[in-house]
Amino acid sequence: MKLYAIFGNPVAHSISPTIHNYAFSKLGFNGCYTKILVEDGARLRDTFLKYKLKGVNITVPHKEWAYKLADEVVGIAQEIGAVNTWIEKEGKIYAYNTDAPGFYESIKEFDFRSVLILGAGGTARAIAHYLRHKGYAPFILNRSAGHLAYFKERGFDCATWQEFTPRAFDILINTTSAGLIEEVLPAPKELLEPLMQHAKYAVDVIYNKHTPFLTLAQKHGLITKDGTEMLLYQGVLAFEIFTDFAYKKEQIAALMRRSLQLLTS
Ligand SMILES: NC(=O)c1ccc[n+]([C@@H]2O[C@H](COP(=O)([O-])OP(=O)(O)OC[C@H]3O[C@@H](n4cnc5c(N)ncnc54)[C@H](OP(=O)(O)O)[C@@H]3O)[C@@H](O)[C@H]2O)c1
Structure with a gap:
């Protein structure tokens, strides 16, 4: 065996x-x-x-x-x-x-071009590299600057909440742990709502839980998916x-x- x-x-x-x-x-x-x-x-x-x-x-x-x-x-x-x-x-x-291709497999039914990744930790790295490998140019938005250095060095577009000016993305991906334990959003509502007015999809990597991020996205009529x-x-x-x-x-x-x-x- x-x-x-x-x-x-x-x-x-x-x-x-x-x-x-x-x-x-x-x-x-x-x-x-x-x-x-x-x-x-x-x-x-x-x-x-x-x-x-x-x-x-x-x-x-x-x-x-x-x-x-x-x-x-x-x-x-x-x-x-x-x-x-x-x-x-x-x-x-x-x-x-297999996390990165596993994530891609879970969203490949969606029709999108532009991608915003919320968070800049390990999961964001894996997803960002894989999406780039598939021909996308994901934008990384994070609470603080520290973790963004990795992405900047590798030529990804990225910004902190303070630096960011909302624009249109087809898909919003939450890779932060915000919403896992506490009922919080992964970025301020004032940033997320304009993004959600233009996006088609919102995906959270957190599983077994309907996060505040997905609840807000549904309120704005987006198609949503959790991390299961x-x-x-x-x-x-x-x-x-x-x-x-x-x-x-x-x-x-x-x-x-x-x-x-x-x-x-
Ligand atoms: N579905 C699956 O199969 C799967 C697989 C892997 C991971 N996950 C999930 O992915 C999530 C992230 O894991 P990870 O290993 O990538 O974590 P990590 O490396 O610790 O990164 C955490 C990221 O989240 C941000 N963050 C944390 N709390 C936040 C908050 N309250 N508001 C805004 N941003 C916040 C951090 O921002 P700062 O840089 O500012 O600290 C950082 O960018 C976890 O919930 C994990 O369970 C799911």
């Missing part, structure tokens, strides 16, 4: 074992997926080897450590500088970022890597979607 896990701190809340194990069992794949608390990111590789794992997902706060400790980083993850998936092949650890599909697709893409692309994406997605429904029913 092949063993898989999610590494993180905290990790107890993770639903990754549920969605992966459900798909393993329904597809008859001889695998088992568990959660492992890793407190120190520098221990990721030792932990992976100690448990003889075949693959892992890596979550907060270790995605940058996971990038550094892999033998080979594959694809767009090289630009992002953070990974959430490792697979062992012939004694080497290969690393991928992103969560689902990052899992689907990791599962494809774990099982060496032996199953169809749609089949894995249907099973994982079903397992999420069972979790919440």
Whole structure:
């Protein structure tokens, strides 16, 4: 049997074992997926080897450590500088970022050209790089200047709330954690409302929660989506890597979607 896990701190809340194990069992794949608390990111590789794992997902706060400790980083993850998936092949650890393509998969049904990303943390980096790779030129809007330096250095258009003059964007993406615990908007209402008057879509990466951002967007008639599909697709893409692309994406997605429904029913 092949063993898989999610590494993180905290990790107890993770639903990754549920969605992966459900798909393993329904597809008859001889695998088992568990959660492992890793407190120190520098221990990721030792932990992976100690448990003889075949693959892992890596979550907060270790995605940058996971990038550094892999033998080979594959694809767009090289630009992002953070990974959430490792697979062992012939004694080497290969690393991928499935958050970014997972997010894209969740919005690709939408018809948009111009993109505004709210927030400048790790998730914003992944999404911004991936959208650029797909031919978009996302604009990054953040509360403070510190995190924007990364984007400026890489040639993204960006601004703090103070510097920003609202203009028309087709899609607004909230990557901040505003709304996750407290009922707050990711930017002042005076900035968001003019943006929402012109936008078609509002997407939040926060999942399992209707955030104040999505509530305001719906009030303005926008089509909205929360982060559940992103969560689902990052899992689907990791599962494809774990099982060496032996199953169809749609089949894995249907099973994982079903397992999420069972979790919440
Ligand atoms: N759906 C999924 O599969 C998925 C995957 C990954 C992450 N996520 C979610 O993505 C969110 C962000 O994660 P992350 O790792 O990117 O976080 P992070 O690196 O800590 O970045 C947080 C960003 O949010 C901004 N921010 C925080 N609180 C704010 C507030 N009250 N008002 C305005 N801006 C605020 C910060 O601004 P400053 O720079 O000014 O501090 C920063 O730009 C989390 O809610 C996480 O759960 C979802």
